[in-house]
Amino acid sequence: MSVTVRLPDGKATEVSGAQSAFETIAQVDPALAKASLVARMDSRLVDLSTVPREGSTIEPVTNGDPEALEVYRHSSAHLLAAAVLELFPGAKLGIGPALMNDPKGGFFYDFKRDEPFTPEDLASIEERMRALVKKNLPYRRIEMGKAEALERFSQDELKCHLIGEKGDAVASFYTLGDHFIDFCRGPHIPSAGRIRAFKLLSVAGAYWLGDEKGPPMQRIYGQSFFTREEMEDWLKQREEAEKRDHRRLGRELDLFSIQDEYGAGLVFWHPKGGLIRRAIEDFTRDELERRGYGLVFTPHIAQHSLWVKSGHANFYSDAMYAPMAIDEIEYQLKPMNCPFHIGIFAARQHSYRDLPIRLAELGTVYRYERSGVMHGLMRVRGFTQDDAHHFCTPEQARAEVLGCLEFALHVYRTFGFQYTVELSVRDPKNPAKYLGDDAMWSMAEENLALALEELALPYQRMEGEAAFYGPKIDIKVVDAIGRAWQLGTVQFDFNLPERFRIEYIGEDNRPHRPIMIHRALFGSLERFFGILVEHFAGAFPLWLAPVQVSVLPITEKQNDYAQRVREQLSGSRLRAEADLRGEKIGAKIRHAQLQKVPFMLVCGAREAESDTVAVRERHRGDLGAMRVDEFAARARSLVEARSLELNL
RNA sequence: GCCGGUGUAGCUCAGUUGGCAGAGCGACUGACUUGUAAUCAGUAGGUCAGGGGUUCAACUCCCUUCACCGGCUCCA
Numbered sequence: 001m002s003v004t005v006r007l008p009d010g011k012a013t014e015v016s017g018a019q020s021a022f023e024t025i026a027q028v029d030p031a032l033a034k035a036s037l038v039a040r041m042d043s044r045l046v047d048l049s050t051v052p053r054e055g056s057t058i059e060p061v062t063n064g065d066p067e068a069l070e071v072y073r074h075s076s077a078h079l080l081a082a083a084v085l086e087l088f089p090g091a092k093l094g095i096g097p098a099l100m101n102d103p104k105g106g107f108f109y110d111f112k113r114d115e116p117f118t119p120e121d122l123a124s125i126e127e128r129m130r131a132l133v134k135k136n137l138p139y140r141r142i143e144m145g146k147a148e149a150l151e152r153f154s155q156d157e158l159k160c161h162l163i164g165e166k167g168d169a170v171a172s173f174y175t176l177g178d179h180f181i182d183f184c185r186g187p188h189i190p191s192a193g194r195i196r197a198f199k200l201l202s203v204a205g206a207y208w209l210g211d212e213k214g215p216p217m218q219r220i221y222g223q224s225f226f227t228r229e230e231m232e233d234w235l236k237q238r239e240e241a242e243k244r245d246h247r248r249l250g251r252e253l254d255l256f257s258i259q260d261e262y263g264a265g266l267v268f269w270h271p272k273g274g275l276i277r278r279a280i281e282d283f284t285r286d287e288l289e290r291r292g293y294g295l296v297f298t299p300h301i302a303q304h305s306l307w308v309k310s311g312h313a314n315f316y317s318d319a320m321y322a323p324m325a326i327d328e329i330e331y332q333l334k335p336m337n338c339p340f341h342i343g344i345f346a347a348r349q350h351s352y353r354d355l356p357i358r359l360a361e362l363g364t365v366y367r368y369e370r371s372g373v374m375h376g377l378m379r380v381r382g383f384t385q386d387d388a389h390h391f392c393t394p395e396q397a398r399a400e401v402l403g404c405l406e407f408a409l410h411v412y413r414t415f416g417f418q419y420t421v422e423l424s425v426r427d428p429k430n431p432a433k434y435l436g437d438d439a440m441w442s443m444a445e446e447n448l449a450l451a452l453e454e455l456a457l458p459y460q461r462m463e464g465e466a467a468f469y470g471p472k473i474d475i476k477v478v479d480a481i482g483r484a485w486q487l488g489t490v491q492f493d494f495n496l497p498e499r500f501r502i503e504y505i506g507e508d509n510r511p512h513r514p515i516m517i518h519r520a521l522f523g524s525l526e527r528f529f530g531i532l533v534e535h536f537a538g539a540f541p542l543w544l545a546p547v548q549v550s551v552l553p554i555t556e557k558q559n560d561y562a563q564r565v566r567e568q569l570s571g572s573r574l575r576a577e578a579d580l581r582g583e584k585i586g587a588k589i590r591h592a593q594l595q596k597v598p599f600m601l602v603c604g605a606r607e608a609e610s611d612t613v614a615v616r617e618r619h620r621g622d623l624g625a626m627r628v629d630e631f632a633a634r635a636r637s638l639v640e641a642r643s644l645e646l647n648l
Numbered sequence: 649g650c651c652g653g654u655g656u657a658g659c660u661c662a663g664u665u666g667g668c669a670g671a672g673c674g675a676c677u678g679a680c681u682u683g684u685a686a687u688c689a690g691u692a693g694g695u696c697a698g699g700g701g702u703u704c705a706a707c708u709c710c711c712u713u714c715a716c717c718g719g720c721u722c723c724a
Contacts, residue, residue, distance in 0.1 A: 116651080159724085186724095201718095202652095203652065204720075207720050247716095251659080260714070370649050371714095372650070373649090552684085554684095582678090582681085583686085584680095584681090584682050585684060587687080593684095614684080616684060
C-alpha cells in the first residue's frame with residue numbers, strides 16, 4: 001500500500017506499509033508524528049489511528065493548525081463526560097461539541113440526570129478529569145452498522161434519536177476509559193494526556209435539541225487551551241469583559257437604571273446617560289437631514305386593526321402586548337414603526353417625481369420578551385429604534401441601498417467600530433417560503449449585491465437566510481475587544497406595500513407599487529448605548545462624555561477661580577463640573593478618574609494668578625499648564641470633529 | 649416560559665446549630681488648606697426583595713410571588 005505524506009513545508013513523500021496515519025507520518029518525521037493531534041487524509045480530518053487508504057494523502061495536524069483547537073476542545077468535552085459518568089453513573093449523555101470564539105467557553109456537554117449538578121460537583125468533576133489526564137486514557141473509535149448501533153443503544157432514547165437522524169450506514173462511537181461511550185463523528189486526539197490546560201466554568205440548564213418541549217438537560221461549560229498561558233490570557237480577557245459590563249458601568253457612572261418595582265426590561269435614562277443619548281440622536285438627526293430623510297413622529301398606540309392589516313397580529317403576536325379597549329375599540333401598543341410610516345406615505349397621492357421618499361423616526365416600540373431573556377440594555381421590553389423606510393421605484397433601489405450602506409459605515413466609523421457584512425438571500429430549495437414574485441426577488445438581491453460591490457465591501461452570502469418578505473443586508477460591528485454585535489440592517493419588504501396597497505403614479509400615468517426598503521443603523525438606541533458603554537469601557541470620547549471637563553481646585557482658596565473657569569467652559573459649550581469638596585487634590589483626581597472624565601483641570605494658586613489651568617488627560621496624565629480660553633477652543637474642536645482621541 | 653443560582657445600608661459583601669442587624673466604600677457634618685488615583689474624626693442610613701406559614705422567638709426553616717445572574721442545538 002502506498003500513501004503520500006505532505007508536511008507543512010509542502011514537501012511530499014511516498015510511504016508504504018504503514019498501518020495508521022500516525023505511522024505514516026512517523027516514517028517521514030517521527031517528532032512531527034508525536035506532535036500531531038490528528039491527521040488530515042485527503043483534506044478530511046481523521047484520527048491518527050486511522051488506517052490510510054491506498055493512494056491517499058496524509059498531512060499531520062498539530063497545535064499550530066487552526067483546526068486543531070476545535071478537535072482538542074471536542075476531546076476535552078469527552079474528557080468531561082467520561083469524568084461525569086465515573087462520578088455519576090446514572091447520567092445520560094446529550095451532545096458535547098466544541099465552541100470556538102464563544103465567551104461562554106470552549107466546549108460543553110449536556111447531561112440528563114434527575115439531581116442537579118452543584119458548583120461543588122464541578123470541582124470534583126474537574127479533579128476526576130485531571131486524574132484521567134494523568135492516566136493518559138486513549139480515545140478509541142468504534143464503528144458499527146446503524147442497525148447494530150440502534151440495537152446496542154436501545155435503552156438510550158436520546159442517542160437513538162441522534163443515531164437515527166445523523167448516522168450513515170456506519171455509525172461511529174468513541175470511548176474514553178471504562179464508562180464512557182458516545183455516538184460521535186470524531187475525530188479525536190490520541191489520548192487524554194495531551195490535554196494540558198482546561199477548566200470547568202459553569203453549569204446551566206438547556207433543552208434537548210434546544211426544544212422547549214423536549215427533556216431538560218444540564219449543561220456543563222468548560223474551556224481548554226493548548227497551554228496554561230493561553231488559558232490564563234483567556235480568563236484575564238474574560239475579567240476585562242466583566243469590567244466593561246454595561247450594567248455595572250451604568251450604575252457606577254450613573255447612566256441608567258432598570259427598576260424592578262416599575263417593570264422588568266424598561267429603561268430609565270439618567271441625566272448622564274441622557275446626555276450621551278442626545279449626543280447620539282443629534283448626530284443622527286443631522287445626518288438624516290443631510291441625507292434627504294424626512295423626520296417624522298408617530299403615535300405609540302394605534303387601532304389593533306392596523307396590525308391585523310399589516311399582518312403582525314398574525315405572525316408577530318407573541319411579541320406584542322395585549323390590546324387595550326378604548327371606547328370599545330381595541331388599541332395596540334406598537335411593536336414596530338413600519339405601518340405608521342406607510343400611513344404617512346399613503347396619506348396623500350404620490351407621483352413618481354416624489355420618489356424616493358425617505359421617512360425616518362426615532363420610534364419607541366414595546367415588545368414582549370419572555371421573563372428569562374432580558375439582559376441589561378441589550379434585551380429589553382421598551383426601546384427606541386432609529387427606524388427609516390425608503391419608498392422608491394425599482395430603478396432607484398440600488399442608489400437607495402447604496403445610500404443606506406454609506407450612511408451606516410459613516411456612523412460606525414465615527415464610533416470607532418470595525419464591521420462585517422452579510423447578504424441574506426432566498427433559499428432556492430424552498431421557494432414556497434417566500435412572498436412576492438421571482439423577478440422582484442432577483443431585482444432586490446441583485447441590487448443589494450451590486451451596492452456592496454460598488455462600495456468594495458467584502459461580504460458573506462447567506463443562502464436561505466432572507467426573511468419571508470424580502471432579502472437583506474446585515475452589518476455586524478466589532479467592538480474594541482473583538483466582540484461582534486449585529487447592528488445595522490437594510491431590508492427589502494415586499495409584504496407591507498402589498499398589504500397596504502400603497503401606490504405612486506408613474507410616468508405612464510398608471511399606479512405602481514413602490515419598493516419599500518427598511519433600514520436601521522443602531523437597531524435599538526438602548527442596545528446600541530449598552531454596546532457603546534462596553535466598547536469604550538465607559539471612557540467615552542469627548543463629544544459623548546456626559547462630563548467633559550472636571551475643574552479641580554487644589555484648596556478651597558481656589559474655589560472661586562474654579563467656579564469662574566467652569567462658567568467660562570460652559571460658555572464655550574463644554575460640559576464642565578467643579579469639584580469643590582474639602583478633599584485633597586489626589587482624592588479629587590481619583591474621583592474624576594473613576595468617573596472617566598476626559599479632562600481634569602487642576603487649579604492651584606499659580607494657575608489662578610495667570611488665568612491658566614494644569615490640564616490632566618484621563619489616560620495620559622498631566623499635560624502641563626494651558627490658558628483657559630486656549631483649552632476651551634481646543635476641546636471644542638475635538639468635540640466638533642467627534643474625535644475618538646483626546647489629543648488637544 | 650424552562651433549568652440552576654442569587655436577593656441583608658446607595659455600592660461591595662459578612663452574619664455560627666433559629667436568640668439584640670455588621671464592616672469597608674459612598675453620603676452628610678466638622679476639622680485640616682493640601683500640587684496630580686483615597687486626610688482625619690464624627691453622624692445618619694435597614695419592613696434582611698414582597699406576601700404567607702412553622703415557632704416562645706425567623707435574616708436564618710417551609711410555601712409562594714417578584715426581580716436579578718448564568719444558560720436554553722456555531723449539529724452525533
